[in-house]
Amino acid sequence: MAAESGKIDPMHQFEVAPLGGGFNLGGHEVLFTNSALWMIVAAIALGLFMWGGMRRQLVPGRWQAAVEGFTGFISSMMTQNIGSEGRKFTPYVFSLFMFILFCNLLGMLPLGIVGVHPFTVTSHIAITGVLALISFAIVLVVGFWRHGLHFFSLFVPHGTPLPMVPVIAPIEFVSFMVRPFSLGLRLFVAMTAGHVLLKVLSGFVINGFNAETLWLGSIVSVLSFILMIGISALELLVAGIQAYVFALLTSLYINDAVNLH
Amino acid sequence: MPQIAQLTADNWYLASQLFWLLIVFAGIYVVIGRGMLPKIEATVDARDRKVADDLAAAKAAHAAADNLEESYRQQSDASRAAAQKAVAEAKDKAARDAEKRLAKVDAELAEKLTAAEADVSAARTSAMAEIESVAAEAAGDLVAKLSGVKVAAADAKAAVKAVIHG
Numbered sequence: 001m002a003a004e005s006g007k008i009d010p011m012h013q014f015e016v017a018p019l020g021g022g023f024n025l026g027g028h029e030v031l032f033t034n035s036a037l038w039m040i041v042a043a044i045a046l047g048l049f050m051w052g053g054m055r056r057q058l059v060p061g062r063w064q065a066a067v068e069g070f071t072g073f074i075s076s077m078m079t080q081n082i083g084s085e086g087r088k089f090t091p092y093v094f095s096l097f098m099f100i101l102f103c104n105l106l107g108m109l110p111l112g113i114v115g116v117h118p119f120t121v122t123s124h125i126a127i128t129g130v131l132a133l134i135s136f137a138i139v140l141v142v143g144f145w146r147h148g149l150h151f152f153s154l155f156v157p158h159g160t161p162l163p164m165v166p167v168i169a170p171i172e173f174v175s176f177m178v179r180p181f182s183l184g185l186r187l188f189v190a191m192t193a194g195h196v197l198l199k200v201l202s203g204f205v206i207n208g209f210n211a212e213t214l215w216l217g218s219i220v221s222v223l224s225f226i227l228m229i230g231i232s233a234l235e236l237l238v239a240g241i242q243a244y245v246f247a248l249l250t251s252l253y254i255n256d257a258v259n260l261h
Numbered sequence: 262m263p264q265i266a267q268l269t270a271d272n273w274y275l276a277s278q279l280f281w282l283l284i285v286f287a288g289i290y291v292v293i294g295r296g297m298l299p300k301i302e303a304t305v306d307a308r309d310r311k312v313a314d315d316l317a318a319a320k321a322a323h324a325a326a327d328n329l330e331e332s333y334r335q336q337s338d339a340s341r342a343a344a345q346k347a348v349a350e351a352k353d354k355a356a357r358d359a360e361k362r363l364a365k366v367d368a369e370l371a372e373k374l375t376a377a378e379a380d381v382s383a384a385r386t387s388a389m390a391e392i393e394s395v396a397a398e399a400a401g402d403l404v405a406k407l408s409g410v411k412v413a414a415a416d417a418k419a420a421v422k423a424v425i426h427g
Contacts, residue, residue: 014262018273030276033277036285040281046289046293050293050297056304058308090298090302091295095294098289098293125264125268126275130282130283131282131286
C-alpha cells in the first residue's frame with residue numbers, strides 16, 4: 001500500500017501478484033500467484049479441519065461435532081431441496097460451500113498485523129464466475145442426461161396457459177441463462193464491497209491519526225475504528241451467508257435439473 | 262478494479278487463476294468431497310441407526326416389562342383367590358369336624374348319663390332291697406327283744422315293706 005504518499009488505495013488488496021515462476025500452458029503463462037497461495041492455504045485449512053473430524057467416534061468430541069455439523073447441514077439441505085437423489089451431489093456442493101467459506105474467512109483474518117497480506121480469493125470474478133459455470137454445467141449435463149430434450153420443458157412452468165407459452169418461455173430462458181452470472185457476481189460483489197469498505201475505513205483510521213489537527217483526526221479515527229469492528233462482524237456473517245447462498249442456489253438449480261418442475 | 266483490469270491487461274492472470282482454481286478445487290472435491298465426506302456421513306448414519314435401534318430396543322424392553330408386570334399381577338390375583346378359597350374351605354371343614362366331634366361327644370355323654378342313671382336306679386333298688394331286708398331283720402329283732410315273740414322273717418319283711426312303701 002502506498003502509505004508513504006499518505007494515500008491508501010483500497011483496491012490494491014485485490015491485485016494478483018506473481019510469486020513464483022510459472023510454465024507455459026497453451027500460449028498462456030501460468031504463474032504461482034498470491035491468489036493461488038491463498039487457495040492452497042484454504043484447501044490445507046479445510047483439509048485439517050475435516051481431518052480433525054475423522055475420528056469416527058460414536059459420541060463425537062467438539063471438533064468432530066463441528067465437522068459433522070457442517071456435513072449434516074449440507075446433506076440435509078440437499079435432501080430437503082432435491083430429495084433422496086440429492087445425496088449424489090452432496091460431495092460437490094459440500095466442496096463448493098467449504099471452499100468458498102474458507103476463502104471468505106481467510107480473507108477476513110487480520111494477518112496484516114504480522115505483515116502477511118491476506119488475499120480474498122472469492123473477491124475475483126474470474127474465480128466465482130468459474131465456480132458458477134461449473135455449477136451451471138452440472139445442471140445442464142444432469143438435465144440433458146436425465147431428461148433429454150424434455151429438459152426444455154423447464155422453460156414452460158407447470159400450468160402455464162397455452163397462449164402464454166410464447167411469452168413465458170423466452171423470459172424463463174433468459175432467467176435460466178442469467179443464473180451463472182448472478183451466482184458468480186453475487187459472491188464477487190459481496191466480497192469486494194465488504195473489503196473495500198473495510199479498507200476505506202482503515203484508511204480513515206490511519207489518516208486521522210496523521211492529520212495536522214490531531215484532535216479532530218483522532219475523533220474521526222476512533223469513530224471509524226468502532227465502525228470497523230461492527231462491519232468486520234457483519235463481514236464475517238456475510239462470509240458465511242454468501243457461501244450458504246452459493247451452495248443453496250446450486251442445490252436449487254440441480255433440483256431443477258433432477259426433478260424438472 | 263484489478264479483478265477486471267487484470268483480466269484484460271495481464272496475459273498470465275486468467276490462465277493462472279483458472280489453472281490453480283481447477284487444481285485446488287479438484288483436489289478438494291476428490292480428497293474431501295469424495296474421500297472424507299462419505300466417511301463422516303457414514304459415521305453419522307451409523308450413529309443415527311444405533312440411536313434408533315437402541316430406542317426401539319428400549320421400547321421393546323418397556324413393553325416386555327409391562328407384560329411381565331401384567332402377568333405377575335394376574336398370577337398374584339389368581340393365587341390370592343386360591344389362597345382365600347383354601348382358607349375358606351379349611352374353615353368350613355374345621356367347623357364341620359368340630360360339629361361332628363361335638364355331636365359324638367354329646368352322644369357319648371348322653372350314653373354315659375343314661376348308664377349312670379341306670380346304675381344309680383339299680384343301686385337305689387338294691388339299696389332299697391337291702392334296707393328292706395335290714396329293716397325286716399331289725400324289726401324282727403326288735404319284736405323278739407320287746408315281746409319275745411318270734412316273728413317269721415317273711416312276716417317282718419311284709420310289714421316293713423308296707424311301712425316303707427306307705
